[in-house]
Amino acid sequence: MKLVIPEAKRIWDLPIRVFHWLLVSAFILAWLTQGEDRYLDIHVFAGYLILGLFLFRIGWGFWGSHYACFNSFACGWRSVWRYLTILLTPQRQHFIGHNPIGGWAILLILGLGLVVTLTGLLTLGGEEQHGPLAGLISFAWGDIGHECHEILAWLMLGLIGIHIAGVLVESRLHQENLIKAMITGYKNTSTEDTASVANHSRLAISLILVVLSSGGSYFYGYFTQTAEHPYLPFIGPQLPDNATWREVCGECHLAYHPTLLPARSWQRLLNEQHQHFEEDLDLDAETLAELRQFASDNAAETHLTEPAWQIEQTTPLNQAPLRITATAYWQEQHEEIPKQIWQHPLVKFKGHCNACHLDAEQGTFEDAAMRLPQHSDFSQLSTKPH
Amino acid sequence: MNKYLMICGMMLLPLAYSHSVLATAAVDELLAEYRSAGATEFSVEAGNTLWLQEFQDAQSGKMRQCATCHTDNLRNPGKHARTGKPIEPLATSVNPKSLTDIKKIRKWLKRNCKWTIGRECTPQEKGNVLTFIQTQ
Numbered sequence: 001m002k003l004v005i006p007e008a009k010r011i012w013d014l015p016i017r018v019f020h021w022l023l024v025s026a027f028i029l030a031w032l033t034q035g036e037d038r039y040l041d042i043h044v045f046a047g048y049l050i051l052g053l054f055l056f057r058i059g060w061g062f063w064g065s066h067y068a069c070f071n072s073f074a075c076g077w078r079s080v081w082r083y084l085t086i087l088l089t090p091q092r093q094h095f096i097g098h099n100p101i102g103g104w105a106i107l108l109i110l111g112l113g114l115v116v117t118l119t120g121l122l123t124l125g126g127e128e129q130h131g132p133l134a135g136l137i138s139f140a141w142g143d144i145g146h147e148c149h150e151i152l153a154w155l156m157l158g159l160i161g162i163h164i165a166g167v168l169v170e171s172r173l174h175q176e177n178l179i180k181a182m183i184t185g186y187k188n189t190s191t192e193d194t195a196s197v198a199n200h201s202r203l204a205i206s207l208i209l210v211v212l213s214s215g216g217s218y219f220y221g222y223f224t225q226t227a228e229h230p231y232l233p234f235i236g237p238q239l240p241d242n243a244t245w246r247e248v249c250g251e252c253h254l255a256y257h258p259t260l261l262p263a264r265s266w267q268r269l270l271n272e273q274h275q276h277f278e279e280d281l282d283l284d285a286e287t288l289a290e291l292r293q294f295a296s297d298n299a300a301e302t303h304l305t306e307p308a309w310q311i312e313q314t315t316p317l318n319q320a321p322l323r324i325t326a327t328a329y330w331q332e333q334h335e336e337i338p339k340q341i342w343q344h345p346l347v348k349f350k351g352h353c354n355a356c357h358l359d360a361e362q363g364t365f366e367d368a369a370m371r372l373p374q375h376s377d378f379s380q381l382s383t384k385p386h
Numbered sequence: 387m388n389k390y391l392m393i394c395g396m397m398l399l400p401l402a403y404s405h406s407v408l409a410t411a412a413v414d415e416l417l418a419e420y421r422s423a424g425a426t427e428f429s430v431e432a433g434n435t436l437w438l439q440e441f442q443d444a445q446s447g448k449m450r451q452c453a454t455c456h457t458d459n460l461r462n463p464g465k466h467a468r469t470g471k472p473i474e475p476l477a478t479s480v481n482p483k484s485l486t487d488i489k490k491i492r493k494w495l496k497r498n499c500k501w502t503i504g505r506e507c508t509p510q511e512k513g514n515v516l517t518f519i520q521t522q
């Protein structure tokens with residue numbers, strides 16, 4: 001038997017390593033920002049990044065270096081079964097690249113990942129009317145996409161858990177640090193037929209540059225924003241406007257856009273104009289008719305925005321709430337807002353939407369257009385009771 | 387340079403003046419209307435008294451006065467009692483737009499008398515308050 005001295009050989013080229021750790025970061029970023037409306041733009045960026053990385057990985061699976069290529073690790077269930085049945089015996093097989101089950105994990109993560117990002121785009125296009133699918137998908141389909149997106153993301157997390165467990169088990173069984181190998185690219189091998197792998201540094205550097213520059217341009221607005229002109233990552237649709245509505249309603253409070261209540265609510269509110277929250281509006285017939293028209297033409301039933309659709313869907317038909325804050329959707333959306341925020345000198349009144357929603361005047365209420373009052377104001381608040 | 391500044395300043399003078407003229411014109415028209423509706427001489431003092439007088443709201447039991455929203459210094463901006471929306475100062479000396487739009491004066495006198503006192507103001511009361519605001 002010929003003695004072969006184990007030597008360190010490059011197995012994972014640089015693009016594969018960069019891809020792997022960028023994917024890890026993007027997945028963590030997406031996971032941490034999920035469900036947080038305020039950070040929707042970061043979540044969406046992480047999603048685009050994951051999609052881009054997967055597309056790159058598919059390409060590199062065909063044209064990449066030896067161990068990155070799909071045909072080096074794609075195998076049938078029989079190989080997986082054989083690998084697993086003798087895994088705990090001394091006859092266990094050792095693969096320098098991906099082992100059969102690892103190879104399957106890669107393909108499953110790739111496939112599932114593509115479906116997760118695709119359902120993410122469905123959610124973005126349907127619920128928010130943003131992204132490449134905006135305008136093509138209804139709110140209802142966006143909702144279904146959202147459900148799938150969440151379930152699939154949990155499946156993905158499970159798959160990642162299995163992947164990490166597999167890496168730890170393999171590292172222990174074969175006495176080799178697989179995590180370190182994914183960082184340095186090198187593994188100790190005594191087999192002579194190890195394929196030689198080029199590092200492809202230029203491609204890896206270009207990959208990093210593309211990610212950095214797209215991140216920079218995506219979040220550029222945050223660097224140029226001012227206190228007067230805060231950056232809005234998502235600009236909502238231009239909603240129908242009416243000068244009389246803006247003037248008459250806007251004299252005492254924010255001119256809430258008609259999309260925020262169903263038509264029956266607006267009709268009731270205008271019918272009861274002589275007892276409008278303790279005030280007598282005393283509108284003349286002409287003004288009243290104009291307001292009625294504008295309200296019924298643009299009420300929640302038009303589904304012009306996500307809040308419009310949600311409020312229309314969640315308000316029982318036998319109810320005509322006069323306050324937007326009385327709708328189930330508003331209450332659900334604001335249940336986690338702490339008491340101190342409502343008592344904050346810049347907020348105080350629950351109908352003061354524009355205290356936190358930067359696009360309240362336009363009526364679009366985009367998810368990422370929210371800023372809670374600064375914490376520095378809070379310290380003043382605690383020392384200065386009202 | 388100074389000459390230009392002076393000329394510009396001279397142009398601004400009548401512009402600023404025109405606003406108070408407008409304010410006077412709108413108020414004069416209303417005062418004439420109130421007189422023909424039976425009001426007699428209008429008094430700044432009576433207007434000031436009414437401005438500060440407190441009335442109890444029948445429903446909430448809370449005390450209300452003009453100053454609730456407009457503060458007791460008309461040169462200061464006010465705040466809507468319920469919503470907190472800022473209200474521009476009423477004093478014509480700091481807000482030239484104040485008391486210039488006859489339709490607005492009518493609207494708000496009617497609405498705010500109802501909220502504050504619980505009834506519409508008499509022509510005499512309205513005239514007194516307008517005369518008072520004009521002196522601020």
